[in-house]
Amino acid sequence: MADAAVVTVESAQEVVHSRSHRYRLGWTGAVDRAIGAVVEPIAALLVVVEVVILASGVFTRYVLGRPLVWTDELGSIIFLWLAMLGSVVAYRRDEHIRLSVLVRRASPRVAEYLNAISSVVVALFVAVLMPASLRFLNQERDNLTPALQIPQSYVVLSIIIALSLILIIALLRMAETDLRVVGPVLLAAIVIGAGVYLARGAFAGLGNLNLVIFFFLLVGACVAIGVPIAFSFGLGTLSYVLVVTTVQPDIVVQRMSEGVSNLVLLAVPLFIFLGLLMETAGIARRLVEALASLVGHFRGGLSIVLVAAMYLVSGISGSKIADMAAVAPVLFPDMVKRGQKRTDMIALLATSGAMAETIPPSLVLIIIGSVTGVSIAALFTAGLLPAVVCSIFLIALALWKAHRQNESVSQRAPLSVIGRTLFVAVPGLLLPLLIRYFVVTGIATATEVSVVGIIYTLLVGVLVYREFKWRSLYPTLVDTVALAGAILLIIATATAMGWALTQSGFAQQLADILSHAPGGKGGIMLLSIVLFIVLGSVLEGIPAMVLFGPLLFPVAKAAGINEVHYAIVAVLAMGVGLFSPPLGIGFFSACAIGKAEPEHAVFPILPYLGVLLVGLLVIAYVPWISLGFLPANQR
Template identity: 55%
Template sequence: MEHAHMDGATLALPEPASGWRKAVVSLNKALKPVAAIPAALLVIAEVIVLFVGIVSRYVLHTPIVWSDELAGILFLWLAMLGSVVAFQRAEHMRMTAIVGMIRPEARLFLDVFATAATFAFLLLVVRPAYEFAADEVFVTTPALGIVNTWRAAALPVGVGLMLVVATLRLAATANVKHLAAAIAAVGTLIGVLALLAPILKPLGNLNLLIFFVFIVGAMVFAAVPIAFAFGLATIGYLTLTTSTPDVVVIGRMDEGMSHLILLAVPMFVFLGLLIEMTGMARAMVGFLASLLGHVRGGLQYVLVGAMYLVSGISGSKAADMAAIAPVLFPEMTRRGAKRGDLVALLAATGAQTETIPPSLVLITIGSVTGVSIAALFTGGLLPAIVLAVGLCAVVWWRYRREDLSHVQRATRREIGRSFLIAIPAIALPFVIRAAVVEGVATATEVSTIGIVYSVLAGLFIYRRFDWRRLYPMLVETAALSGAILFIIGAATGMAWALTQSGFSASLAKFMTSLPGGAPIFLIVTILAFVVLGSVLEGIPAIVLFGPLLFPIARQVGVHEVHYAMVVVLAMGIGLFAPPFGVGYYAACAISRIHPDEGMGPILAYMLALVLGTVIVAAVPWISIGFL
């Protein structure tokens, strides 16, 4: 979600018992490969295009001038088809904390309501998306010399396919009463707002509160997928209170999803899945366990260290946790660790490692604020160590009396053997960082070096490469990337609307007028992003508020890399802190541990993370000392 909880369980509507609804469900299943197969092929195509570009430029010294352009064209198609796959699998990011507390009957109604609201958004934008693509016929790409409609057509095709899926999902709803009520509720809301348009226009910036606080808030808490909640509110605001044409929203969404920097998102997601499949993550964890397994709390320290190492490879928190938890948790449980403490520490390390490159959140910050991604990658290593020390202090306190009489200490021979096995895996983060530092590849391209390295290591060193898992991994990559990129697109449109309204100028004036200068500004930032991280999740919060707050940080004298670290750490705390932090529920799902078990144990870890974040905010050198 990056990092993020993909809760599809509550969106999947009940399987109809018989009749034409059963045929609708069968049709929906038959449509799945229509987006999934091309999306999987596009992931492979992007890896090939980027890697060939690196080889031709760095090895053969004959750069391919059109490689980036082709990668950009394929990228928009990957983003939109991936969004369709995520929509089919009910994996678009949504906040389910509130919905999960209500009775099942009401929850089922809200699931249908969420689908109806999504349907409304897609219906409203399908025509503007077509018009946007049609207008691009007058633009020719500079390197390939083809009409830009070939690229822009991804938008109406993706929206159209999602509209078909939403229609089928509504048609398959078994409870006709819920279906009628949900459609009536969405239709009434849109109708009332349309009738109120003459009253809304003179209200000025009060409309921002109506559309982007009340309406967005209501939809997010009702578990409408966040991207569609943003999109529906933006379309409503621009249509009913301004004279801006709908096609502008599509243009802003296109701009948000088309940053070539963001191509690192699917590439690093795929890399994270590869290191788990090839056994590289297991090799790293095995070596750390041989070193620290005999120490009180040793495997907990291994969990902290392993998450630090793996985060430097995959960039995806879900992939990190999925790679580490199955390897460590069985042995930790055998040693007497409580299940609640395990999931609490896993979630805490997810928040702790948010700044470790190649973090998807750091890549997003670079793409929307213009801050150097190389500088962000350099600045992110030490803040995570500060937070890791705090987590280790809590581990030491909790496990200082652990009984290890039954644990046998690894011999030097066993440690040496596990180290030899782990060398290729441990080397991967250093290979990736060296490639960027030496100029071999950009931050976008370097993931492909890691992918090729992992494939070769899996085939020839670890001899673990399950070809049967490759297609599901490619589809998983497309779905997760599509969900992330579509929310970036929707949030970009919303951020543009906020900027055009003059809100950014008002926010800048308020933040710069705060008494106390930089320290108070950083405290307000920490509090704000803890809340934003829990409600909006990481990436949409960054896309919405990054372009507004980073210039203010510069005005009050806060270094932009230092400010980025404070923002990311605060947001990570919100993302992984219960009861609203969706990252916490992702950790529970991966661990197969009930969320209630970790609520108590996580408090001490969260306190350590907050103290570490305050230290990072108070000491800028931690973030910028090595720049």
């Protein structure tokens, strides 16, 4: 959904954030390119190193029976460097997850002001956080890692370097902006920030109203004007700590470091890499072609293919845009020829993306497992059937529409063609089964299994399909670190923000409200669905789950709701929110991929969202759909 995801991610190519000729060609451009020339190859190399380390761990443990005790530790150290350098790459490429609707619709002059505010916010957040980061570095100087005896300061150094580079890039963007725009913005930000800090005594008496000021108004305003979500979370948390509490801001750096120190999260960049490899290796395209040969001749058959294709390719890349972009270009031209309305196609594409969040190996499921302690293997098993149920509802509506609109049909594909396309697609069909088998049987962890998928995909692309080009490997690695860095920085700042909300007492208040919902378990589930739909539309799945998962899951468990079932419902609810107009980022992404104006797709998507919501309620109140295939001790 990170979905990160991103979301879920709108890149700079899709928003109004054009670089001036001065930035591309002048001294600022030279500095920017120099940063990219150093950081991008290092970050790409770290992905390769992680693949080698984890593959070595699986091989020595399962094949040789001699596990390497240091692989997890070294993997964690390299992972933090990968996450931090990836956040630099993402910021340099304008690929941090952000809500860019307002910027895209603003006039060029207003957009310039909004972008200037974004750069100033990022620069001030990093500049204020830097002294705390240096103190944290000094504190960790004498602490050694258990197995390799490496000073922890070498690990924390990645945060210092990343913050420094992000600050430089933010200053470059400010330098390229018209001084008449960035000057007043910077001055206003400094004056307001200093005034609030000097008046911090007045905030002490406001109690929980501070939560509204810093975590609702400040963070909400930053997100609305296009400040990347990670930095919006970070600014709100750091401001709250400095103004309202007596705690040193070092705690923000510590919590950010802890947020991305969980080795389970290493699956994020590796599954992103796997998803991108699937596209370049030709696996995704062949899966779609096989499905089209089977049912494409029915009236509404291509709608079935679209939903089924999203089921098969979704949940791996970490980006719903990548998933939709892999399927839509293959199917949309033929769907248009058959008389289907483009807005209906976009509506089905978006809602198919929403339901596919529970399909393993979904990054959202992995992140839920890492922040709540729920078994990832159980989540992988539990997510399959709910997605089938939602797919049936979507397909039923699509077929009804096709018959009502008298959509044309095509000739049935000959059996020889069907057999050939299915045979060619077998390697792709085996990949999800292979991943699930390795996790469920314990051969590899949820993190390590991504390496199995990467090696398998490379072999298929090189030896079977012979479509993978080695020259595409480096760009794919850079795309991987950019998206992973964007997702992981959100997790880092959201972890710090979650700590602040917990310390303020908000977590307990939220838990009390949820636990006292009328109707017992049923009321808690219904209120949770509403809450997660709202969170999914505003924050996107990954940051929402990192923030609120640890707060809400204990309440559900105390009420007698199975945590695995609750997780599946939460993911589906956030998917509905993510693709719901007028705020859902996924909705606008689907419109961009389908080449239609969002206002034209609003009404066509409502029936699909309606049936998806019906499917969600069925899953929520029939727990067996999520838990039926789990062992008895996990139900």
